[in-house]
Amino acid sequence: MRPLRWLWRGYDALVTAAWWGAILCAAAMLVLILADVSLRILGFRPPAATIGLVEYSLLYLAMLSAPRLVREGQHIVVETVIGALSGWPRLILEKTIYAAAAATCAVLGFAAWILTAEKIESGTLDLRGIDLPSWLLPAPIALGCALCAIEFLRFLLTRRSFYTARGTETIL
């Protein structure tokens, strides 16, 4: 049992670290843009990397936050039909949805892993003010989708419900 427990703790730490990474991306975007404009106003030459880094932050924010949002049932959903069901019909529908969602995320994550591997092998660069290895683009999709697939699998295999997991308050 102990190895399984360590595996679970490691996985949990990964999802939490990804979430904090997403928060860091949001904060970094703000700091980068403010620094860039302030430098320009003060007559200094702002770093050419700002736009590129902000663009990467947007992608990383989306993909690193996705697994935690699945875990907490925060992804946008229309609950009209499923909310009206109860008992077995609801359970069957929920489990079907979790299975389809896990499979979809797994396939997309797999495609993203292949792209990441191809780009690592080719050694190509993504040129946008800052030259970064181009595998950094599909890599967060691979990671985010793989973790989302596991989170949906957890809903499939346990008694937890995505539709009642909501914890954090949203403002939109």
Added chain:
Amino acid sequence: MSGDWALTLGLFIGGIVGLMMIGVPVAIAFLIVNMVAAFVIMRGFDGVMQVVDNATDLLTSYILAPVPLFLLMGALFFHTGLAHRMFTALDQLLGRLPGRLSFLTVIGGTGFSTLTGSSLANAAMLGSLLVPEMQKRGYKPHMSLGPILGTGGLAILIPPSALIVLLGSVAQVDVGKLLLAGVLPGLVLAVLYAAVIGLQVLLDPSAAPAYEPRRASAAEKLRIVAVNILPMLAIIVVVVGMIVGGLATPTESAAFGVAAVIALAVLYRSMSVAAAMKSLTSTVVVSGSLFFILVGSAVFSQLLAFSGASAGFLSWATSLSSDRYLLLLFMFLVLLVLGMFMDQVSMMLIAVPVLFPLAVSLGFDPVWFGIVFLMAMEMSLTTPPFGLLLFIVKGMAPAGTKLGQVVSAAFPFLVADAVLVLLLVLFPALALWLPGQM
């Protein structure tokens, strides 16, 4: 062949809407349909790889950066208590006026929406602050709930609006121009809402009984304006003024808006680590879920074009009538119907690739059409059976309030929305004048 595009379009849109309706998370619904379609239309598994490639292209786009920044600005405004402070200040400025709390909803809501950019947050804030007070003062449900329903939706139109930035990036319309185009229609709409309330009070004074509020001296009022209103106005000037003056891009002005809210909160001694963390967390929750939907919809417009569905729909729609305004009405009704059944982001991602090319081919300005599109989204927020604001406001209404009462309270404000759409059609400059000054 003529039926092929209709079948393809029907499968695409029907598939996404059908999956969403049974409770599949919106992003996953888009992903399932797009991945299956990409697999079928675009050379097997290479099509799925294309979904990944397009998603990285779509999300690593600088024009999307104002979305989290505007959301952060609104979240900070709430969590630091600045919103509450501004509202209290406005309340003290209004004298003895029949229906004053309803008017306060419109004035406060317009102010909130310029600073929060979130319709649902706007309605939630106004509702929690005002409904209990209006109930205590003997306001009838339509006088307390109606203005919240109407004004709540203003945040979609008045900048900074995260949805405007999303619309601009998805429809490939200049985000700065689109943000500015919403200013005047938003203000006109606020005036129309005030007129609706005035008319309702005139017809039935007992619906919103007048009462004697705490009196403030002229000096006290001046101090309230200087301390609690002007600094907030300054933030709006920072955000909108920098875009109009060409001093900053929407992204940069959004970042300065956030900095200005932080500075103001520090000055008022209401900035705390807890407020900052709450704001960052809610920003990541909302923008993360929005961006994940964008990942899912990455190849949607490309697949529609590749399959011939876009071109087929375009030639079919233009053959229906030579009257472009009749087609505009048709598009508006399509948007309203879509909005009755799904959230605003899904509606946008489904409708933009189909309707924007049609609007442009009919000679409509894309910025102007964007505002009409946003009006349809705003109206759909309060249109039964699934208008999200209806449910939020019902949740805050006095116990025993029926959904029918909430809907009938929204109706006069929906008429005001329709009047604004008519004004936009008659006087396109209402939306296009301000962006023309850029």
